[in-house]
Amino acid sequence: MLQAVKTETLKEQTVPKSNGNSNGNSNGASKVERPEVKLRPRHVSGGVEEILDPFCDPANPRKISFHDVTSAAFLIRGGVERTPCPKSTSSDLYGMELYLKKDFLQYTGSFKERGARYALLSLTDEQKRTGVISASLGNHAQALCYHGWKLNIPVTVVMPKAAPIMKIQKCRNYKARVIVDGNDMGEAKSLAMRMSQDEGLLYVNGYDHPHIMAGQGTIGLEILEQVPEPDAVVVPVGGGGLIAGIATAVKSLSPKTKIIGVESEKCASFTGAMKNKGPIHTPIKNTLADGLAVPKVGYNAYATAMPLIDRMVVVKEEWIALAILRLVEEEKCVVEGAGGAGLAAILAGHLDELRGKKVVVLLCGGNIDTTVFGRCLERGLAAVGRLVKFNVEISDRAGRHQ
Numbered sequence: 001m002l003q004a005v006k007t008e009t010l011k012e013q014t015v016p017k018s019n020g021n022s023n024g025n026s027n028g029a030s031k032v033e034r035p036e037v038k039l040r041p042r043h044v045s046g047g048v049e050e051i052l053d054p055f056c057d058p059a060n061p062r063k064i065s066f067h068d069v070t071s072a073a074f075l076i077r078g079g080v081e082r083t084p085c086p087k088s089t090s091s092d093l094y095g096m097e098l099y100l101k102k103d104f105l106q107y108t109g110s111f112k113e114r115g116a117r118y119a120l121l122s123l124t125d126e127q128k129r130t131g132v133i134s135a136s137l138g139n140h141a142q143a144l145c146y147h148g149w150k151l152n153i154p155v156t157v158v159m160p161k162a163a164p165i166m167k168i169q170k171c172r173n174y175k176a177r178v179i180v181d182g183n184d185m186g187e188a189k190s191l192a193m194r195m196s197q198d199e200g201l202l203y204v205n206g207y208d209h210p211h212i213m214a215g216q217g218t219i220g221l222e223i224l225e226q227v228p229e230p231d232a233v234v235v236p237v238g239g240g241g242l243i244a245g246i247a248t249a250v251k252s253l254s255p256k257t258k259i260i261g262v263e264s265e266k267c268a269s270f271t272g273a274m275k276n277k278g279p280i281h282t283p284i285k286n287t288l289a290d291g292l293a294v295p296k297v298g299y300n301a302y303a304t305a306m307p308l309i310d311r312m313v314v315v316k317e318e319w320i321a322l323a324i325l326r327l328v329e330e331e332k333c334v335v336e337g338a339g340g341a342g343l344a345a346i347l348a349g350h351l352d353e354l355r356g357k358k359v360v361v362l363l364c365g366g367n368i369d370t371t372v373f374g375r376c377l378e379r380g381l382a383a384v385g386r387l388v389k390f391n392v393e394i395s396d397r398a399g400r401h402q
C-alpha cells in the first residue's frame with residue numbers, strides 16, 4: 001500500500017453510491033447494492049428486449065475515485081500477485097528508460113484478476129451466497145471463475161460459441177458454471193442479463209463495473225511504488241476499464257505523468273468515442289489483440305478515463321506482431337496481442353516524443369493461443385524482413401538448369 005497520498009491532487013470524489021458503508025458483508029468490503037434490474041425495450045435484432053445493467057447506465061455514468069482504488073488495493077492484497085516492473089533490457093535500443101509492468105504473470109494470465117477479486121470481495125453476504133454472472137470471451141471469465149472458486153462464491157459465465165475451447169475448459173476447471181451460447185458477445189451478454197434477472201445473480205461487467213475499474217487501478221499504485229514519477233504510462237485499451245482505473249490512481253499521485261492509451265487499428269473504439277464525444281458502436285475486425293476487441297467502450301470507463309488520458313494511439317497489426325516477437329526474443333515474455341500493444345506503439349514510432357524519458361509499458365495479458373502465437377512470430381519476422389516467402393519453379397527434367 002502507498003503510504004503518502006497527495007490529497008490536494010485527488011480528483012472529484014464521485015464514488016458510486018453502491019460503494020457506501022458496509023453492512024452485511026463480513027470482510028469490511030464496500031457494499032454493492034442489489035441493483036434494481038430494469039427492463040428497457042430496445043430495437044435489437046429479432047426484436048428481443050435487452051435488459052439494462054444498472055451499474056452501467058448510459059444515462060447515469062459513474063466515475064470512480066482514488067479512494068475506490070486504494071480500497072481495492074487494501075482488499076485484494078495477498079489474493080493477487082504483486083507483479084514485477086523491471087527495466088527493459090532493450091531500453092537503450094528504444095532510446096528511453098523503459099520499464100515493463102508484467103501483469104501477465106497473474107495466475108490466470110492477465111490483470112483481470114484484480115478487478116474480479118475486488119468485485120467478488122465487495123459483495124454482500126447474501127450476494128456471495130447467490131453468486132454472480134458475466135459474459136466474456138476470455139480473460140475476465142477466467143479471472144472471475146478462478147477467484148469465485150477460491151472465495152467460494154458461485155460464478156456463472158456465458159461464453160459465446162466462438163470462444164476458444166481451451167478458455168471454456170479453463171473456466172470449467174475453476175468449478176464455474178459455464179454456459180456456451182450466443183453467436184457473439186452481444187448475444188451471450190443478453191442471455192447473461194436475462195439469467196441475472198431470473199436467478200437474482202449480480203451481473204459483473206468486465207470493464208465497466210465500478211469495482212472492476214477500481215481493481216484494475218491497483219496496477220497504477222504498484223507502478224508508482226516500483227517506478228516513482230514516470231514520465232508516461234502506456235496502457236492498452238479495450239472497453240476502457242483498465243485505463244480508467246490506472247489513470248485514476250496515477251494522475252492522483254503523479255499528475256505530471258502522461259497516460260497514453262493504445263488500441264489496434266482493427267478495434268479503435270475509444271478513439272471513436274473521443275471523436276463522437278461519447279461511447280459509440282465502432283465496427284471491429286479480426287485482430288491479434290482480441291482482448292481489445294470491444295465495439296463500444298463502457299460508459300463509466302469513458303466518463304472516468306476521458307478527462308485523464310493525455311493521448312490515444314492507434315497501431316497497425318504488424319507492429320503488434322513485432323512487439324510479441326521482440327518480447328519473446330529480448331525479454332523472454334510470452335504475451336498476447338493486447339499485452340503487446342503498448343510496446344507496439346513504441347516500435348511503430350508513435351511515441352518518439354518520449355525518447356530520453358522514463359516510460360512504463362503495461363504487459364497486461366499472456367493468454368495467447370499457441371497457433372496464433374506461431375503466426376504472430378512469423379508475421380513479426382516478416383515485418384522486419386527476417387522471414388521472406390517466395391515461390392520457385394524448378395524443372396524436374398534431368399540435365400535442365402533452367
Ligand SMILES: Cc1ncc(COP(=O)(O)O)c(C=O)c1O
Nearest residue numbers: 207238239240241242291338365
Ligand atoms: C490482455 C488484455 N489487455 C487489455 C484489455 C483491455 O482492458 P479493458 O477492456 O478494461 O480496456 C483486456 C480486456 O479484456 C485484456 O484481456
